[in-house]
Amino acid sequence: xxxxxxxxxxxxxxxxxxxxxxxxxxxxxxxxxxxxxxxxxxxxxxxxxxxxxxxxxxxxxxxxxxxxxxxxxxxxxxxxxxxxxxxxxxxxxxxxxxxxxxxxxxxxxxxx
Amino acid sequence: xxxxxxxxxxxxxxxxxxxxxxxxxxxxxxxxxxxxxxxxxxxxxxxxxxxxxxxxxxxxxxxxxxxxxxxxxxxxxxxxxxxxxxxxxxxxxxxxxxxxxxxxxxxxxxxxxx
Numbered sequence: 351x352x353x354x355x356x357x358x359x360x361x362x363x364x365x366x367x368x369x370x371x372x373x374x375x376x377x378x379x380x381x382x383x384x385x386x387x388x389x390x391x392x393x394x395x396x397x398x399x400x401x402x403x404x405x406x407x408x409x410x411x412x413x414x415x416x417x418x419x420x421x422x423x424x425x426x427x428x429x430x431x432x433x434x435x436x437x438x439x440x441x442x443x444x445x446x447x448x449x450x451x452x453x454x455x456x457x458x459x460x461x462x
Numbered sequence: 463x464x465x466x467x468x469x470x471x472x473x474x475x476x477x478x479x480x481x482x483x484x485x486x487x488x489x490x491x492x493x494x495x496x497x498x499x500x501x502x503x504x505x506x507x508x509x510x511x512x513x514x515x516x517x518x519x520x521x522x523x524x525x526x527x528x529x530x531x532x533x534x535x536x537x538x539x540x541x542x543x544x545x546x547x548x549x550x551x552x553x554x555x556x557x558x559x560x561x562x563x564x565x566x567x568x569x570x571x572x573x574x575x576x
Contacts, residue, residue: 352504382564382565384564384565384567389570389572390569390570391552391567391568391569391570392505392552392565392567393567394563394564394565394566397563397564437504437505439505439564439565449493449495449507449510449520450564450565451507452497452504452505452506453504454502454503454504455502455504
């Protein structure tokens with residue numbers, strides 16, 4: 351049930367692009383993306399809803415392919431501040447209350 | 463400012479001891495959650511609560527207990543029955559439908575068994 355993230359780790363130079371994928375074997379209602387700095391709380395980035403549009407702000411965007419049950423996070427022109435671990439959280443809404451199931455994370459390091 | 467406060471930041475537990483981790487939010491969120499984070503395993507759900515005086519087990523509830531007597535508070539007790547409690551514990555809250563704002567996380571408590 352836990353979504354699979356790939357790659358497990360990425361090393362970039364400042365200004366390069368990266369794509370992080372999140373795949374589920376279950377039908378998804380929404381996908382959330384979070385970034386966590388070492389020793390800190392995860393911070394909400396964006397949510398992709400079933401039937402919704404691709405989201406993004408600044409140079410970070412994401413898409414949600416409902417047929418493949420897969421979401422991708424796109425980081426363009428990476429900055430040093432993008433370093434951290436990225437988690438996807440998946441919601442499988444059928445009925446009633448739902449909660450997120452998180453992937454194992456993708457560690458991103460941006461170097462000067 | 464609204465947010466979630468977890469305390470303490472670091473906690474040391476002796477073998478056979480129960481310890482309680484505090485989680486308080488002033489966001490007026492209905493739902494609260496406890497996750498455990500181990501290296502390389504992401505976040506795993508321990509317990510969650512949709513409303514005051516009600517809570518449900520998550521995927522790894524054994525050895526843990528919770529209470530939800532107030533909307534603002536959702537403390538987690540790590541009992542002596544939890545055989546491997548050393549981990550980073552994160553508390554989160556959300557509106558009931560998750561809406562467009564996802565979870566708000568606390569800054570976490572790092573628990574170490576000594």
